[in-house]
Amino acid sequence: MKGINCKRQNFMAALAGVLLLLFMAGICTCQPSVLQTPALGESGPQGCSACGQDNQITQIDYETEAILPITQAAESVTSDNGLESSTFGAAPIPVTLGSPSGTISSGSPTYVWNKVTGALFYALEVKNSLNAVVIKQWYNGTDTTGSETPTVTLAAGTYTWRILAWNIDGYSWSSANTFTVCSSTSLPGKATLVSPKGTIGTAKPTYQWKTVNGATRYHLKVSNINDPNNPVIYAWYDASEVVDGLNCYIKPDTAIAEGSYKWWIQTGNCNMEGPWSNYAAFRFANVSPGRPSTISPSGLVSTSSPTFIWTAVKNAAGYHLHVENDTATVYDLDYSAEEVTSGSRARARLPAALPNDQADYYWMVQAYNDAGTSSWSSLRHFELVCRG
Known part of the structure; x- marks a missing residue:
């Protein structure tokens, strides 16, 4: 909804007792219409004009409640009755937060803070452990008691929250x-480990295991088999950092030396630590990978989206796939070994269909790891005879 410019005395009239009527009608009172839920701006509620100042907002985004900054009041203008348009004279002071804090059992807490003099609106902001905003909500300073329970239910995890107090002269965060x-x-329960296993070619592998119901955090332990009592990696991770659907992934910054290792995952939640997994073993060999061999597609192919299959190479960290036709390179793509390897084969799909029917294509693949790259595989030919 577009904000409507109006005379500054409307604000004084609002404070004199007709604020509610103007507010309901959507007339400019330096507040948004109650028919809308204003989005959380860095310096004010989105959806109101500060009565002639250069911070008029054009539209509310219901879906995303986009965070769009507006300019705070830069001047004070005297109206016809000799009174200043702002009776506040300064931005409100920061509020003091009450609850929630510490450990709570409900994902729908009531947020409590003390109201401060001169605040027209309060904004609640809640962020998760990844610093992503999960709740952003404005409350009218007249209507709220400083105790609000949003409709959003939070999942298990750690959160931070704060309150913004706002009027037309400025704002302050708690x-x-x-x-x-x-x-x-x-x-x-106990985690099931997926990878790494066997021989790998990177000092910073991605550790993958199956997601465990009820686990809100995971503990990774990696030890050299010759020094099991001094882990090289020993760290807890919040579930939000590692969970991706049915699997968990983490790639620590710690580089390991050449050698043989065992690793484990321990599950946990906010109250207790769960069991350790069985261990998985791997060896980091800092040598270049061997040469892969292409398998398919080959010959006549009836689909424009073939699966590319080649032999998996021991200690490969990733693969480079090159696809060309008679005139130009069509794709140069990289795939991690974990992404494409299944047993003794690696399989990859292109991000989009091949462009031309009745065309000849050629492809080859190269393995790589921290130590270097393999030689390219032989070039394999296939002909696309129709679009599948």
Whole structure:
């Protein structure tokens, strides 16, 4: 909704007792219409004009509640009745937060803060452990009691929250409070490890395991088999950092030396630490990978989206796939070994269909790791005879 410019005395009239009527009608009172939920701006509610100042907002984004900054009031203008348009004279002071804090059992907490003099609106902002905003909501300073329960239910995890107090002269953020949502009453189960296993060619592998129901955090332990009591990696990770659907992934910054290793995952939730997994073993060999061999596609192919298959190479960290036709390179793509390897084969799909029917194509693949690259495989030919 477009904000409507109006005379500054409307604001004084609003404070004199007709604020609610103007507010309901959507007339400019330096507040948004109650028919809308204003988005959270860095310096004010989105959806109101500060009555002639250069911060008029054009539209509310219902879906994303986009964070769009507006300019705070830069001047004070005297109206016809001799009174200043702002009776506040300064931005409101920061509020003091009450609850939630510490560990709580509900994902729908009530957020409590003290109201401060001169605040027209309050904005609640809640972020998760990845610093992503999960709740952003404005509250009218007249209507709120400083105790609000949003409709969003938070998953188990750690969060921070703060309150912005706003009027037409400025705004202030409170300090942040931290709390953890914990509804667990039992231990999570044991994790199943996926990779790395066998011989690898990178000092910084990605560790993958199956997601465990009820686990809100995971503990990674990696030890050289010759020094099992001094792990080279020993770290907890919040579930939000590692979970991707049915699997968990983490690639620590710690580089390991050449040698043989064992690794484990321990599950946990906000109350308790669960069991350790069985270990998986791998060896890091800092030598270049061998040469892969292409398998398919080959010959006549009836689909424009073939699966490219080649032999997996021991200690490869990734593969480079090159596809060309008679006139130009069509694709140069990189795939991690974990992404494409299944047993003794590697399989990859192109991001889009091949462009031309009745065309000849040629492809080859190269393996690589921290130590270097393999030689290219032989060039394999296939002909696309129709679009599948």
